[in-house]
Amino acid sequence: MRPEQILAPMPSGLCSKAGGFHIDPTRPVDKALITHGHSDHARAGHGHVLATQETLDIMRLRYGENFAGSTQAIRYGETLEISGVRVSYHPAGHVLGSAQIAVERKGTRIVASGDYKDVADPTCAPFELVPCDVFITEATFGLPVFRHSDAAGEIRKLLHSVTVFPERAHLVGAYSLGKAQRVIAMLRAAGYDRTIYLHGAMEKITAYYRERGIDLGPVELVKGARKAELAGTITICPPTAMSDLWSRRFPDPVLAFASGWMRVRARARQRGVTLPLVISDHADWDGLVKTIAATGCSEVWVTHGEEEALVHWAHMQGIKAKPLAIVGYGDEEEHENPAPADAETGAKP
């Protein structure tokens, strides 16, 4: 049967008419299957939500108890049948609880991978390859200039900077779900054992990661710390906070930003970043093409990002490919809540 009869792109997201559900819908629907907790994929207001326990917990932390009419948790590797469509969840390696969703009917299998990365991350389950007929991929970094090798090297760069500038504070801009905790865990893996400070926006999610048994070492809110104490320390904050009034509490801060976008200099300069760290939770170009090839798929659908180059590449490999142009997915940061109110410096919430 044609794959579009199982799953088809609609303005509201990927929709399975046969199964009566959507995957990561961008507007409220009856039945939503959610890949992961970033707010461009996980929105509030659906009738029923099926997701991993971690994703459900994260949605609850972000949107409150009543984020959906009802919820159901599913484990990695578990299979459910929804109106004759077999559905299973598999680790995507993106953030804690992130999943690829495999949808199968009459011998045709489609994998909606959500956001994913194919490199090691101490804070979430590693990406699992699911062979399929149609692979639905993101293309956030879908250009061959995006190569995110050696995240550990970027952490070494940060630690070297802390030794060269012991009198300055280091601010590391990182998305509050996933990247922040990964940076902390990687600092620990590199042997950094001092207190790592947190912006208030990071507090809840970080506490949740620790509850789930991820060791992040001594972590404290930066709110109570005096300016002089912050010399030589590392603070993790939302990227937008670095150019905010909030940053004035730090002694001559070094502005670092952990993101795949930092691969391109103009991007880093635009944001006034002085220490770009190329650490991404998305697959880079090599990761995308390697994964697509390895799934053995005969067709690729590209949901969002730099789809043109990836579609071109797939055609060169003899793989059918098309962009889905679903509006509403993108950089999770854009969808994150702004930094919380900061009474001391008078910033508006």
Add this chain to the structure above:
Amino acid sequence: MNRFAELLDRLAYEPGRNNKIKLIAAYLRETEDPDRGYALAAMTGALSFRNAKAGMIRQLIAERTDPALFALSYDYVGDLSETVALMWQPKAGDASAPAIEDFPTDLFATPRDETKLLRNDPSPSLAEVVETLATLSKAQLPAQIARWLDTLDETGRWALLKLVTGALRIGVSARLAKTATASLGGKEPDEIEVIWPGLAPPYTGLFAWLEGKGDKPVSSDPAPFRPAMLAHGIENGDLAALDPEDFIGEWKWDGIRVQAVAGRDENGDMVRRLYSRTGEDISPSFPDLLPSLRQPGAIDGELLILRDGRVQSFNVLQQRLNRKSVTPKLITEFPAHLRAYDLLADDSGDLRHLGFAERRERLEAFVGKLDTRRVDLSPLVAFKTWDELIAARANPAEGGAGDDADAVEGVMLKRRDAAYVPGRPKGPWWKWKRDPMTVDAVLMYAQRGHGKRSSFYSDYTFGVWNGEDVLVPVGKAYFGFTDEELAEIDRFIRRHTVRKFGPMREVTHEPDTGLVLEVAFEGLQHSTRHKSGIAMRFPRISRLRWDKPPREADRLETLETILNSVIPGRGH
């Protein structure tokens, strides 16, 4: 090479001068000879080898990539070297076609992060790159660059391409690099400047001395640069504490400070050089002036353009500067002239330990011996009391500068008994510029600053009213205010933002609401780049006029009147 690449990468983003010095010093401390010496040479512009052209780099990448993917990538990144550095695929190992069976195990057993650590790093050292480039022929260059690109990581490739195309552009001056180098041994940068002309990459002797492992290198240069002595600005009350009898007055010329040095090499041939204030050798730009340096010695003076014996304005001089090629036409139209005001050495040796009055006497004799119209003496300003000096400063034409008053930007005071010391010691030399012009303008746009100021709106675009009662931008200023004033302006901007464009904000500028800034500037020029038709020289914020409503700010006609008037020394 990778370490040097990391340094360049970091410097390219770091705006703060002191922070740059720290980064360079840390690199020099952590890196072995001869690599660190070549790095210093790269930063001071002391390397010379055949540069690669952009066309060659394009050709290299075309052999390795799909043209459509390259076009999309280049379009996205916008910079050729950077695109190539990021896209370059080493020949060995093709990541695009993995075998399915080795996928999951291979992927997580040896994360890509660590594969590089497992093998021996085959990437070249900086010394290898520099030494090889010096011997390569043009035909050998592309293949060698490709081999290096194959072994370097993204940052390494980016740095290599910057190095081979001859444009580091990382915001590091030679002086800054030398300052960082000096800090290794707790020395002053001027100590390095003094011996620098006699040194050559990779500077192993220099580093040995700085680290206390060797003697101070001796300069053998027959025409070395001597670090310049600089003056402090006179502020309110300074004069009252000084005795006019202790000082000699000079005009402060609106040209560029240079050092003209001549000396005989071991063969007895005369070597002549012209240095900028910071020690950069600018001789090739002024071939018309060099032959006049007929006597061994070192003159401290001002480079000016003279036409029919009259000093031309700075605007005229600017047309002679920063030219790629010095054509005969340029030399005829803009003849270079040296106005001498100090002598640092003559055939008897170094004179810097002598008092200024004594050096001045020697200078007068020296310039007489040169016997050329290209070099003359900067006249002294006669005064017995401070009031006489004040009068001369207020009206240089009457005060002795005559027809050259156009090019006078103030007066200099030098203590008769002061030796010539490098840097900016307080006391022996004073500069006293003429009062700047000011205009009341209205703040229109503000942009966030960099580094320490990255959370502050510290770059201001201001405007004045035109004939149709519309504000037109006339300039941009980003200093002149105190930290407290910066905080006040920042608060005002955040509360009065009309629109945002990225890091830029448009600020309310209505007749009754807005912020009036008193802007001080040194001169005006016609400009085709600005809508107002006017460009300001050296604008800075002199006062915040919270008391003044924008409707009372100045008008464009006021500036046009200043521009077109012939106030001596001011109207250019």
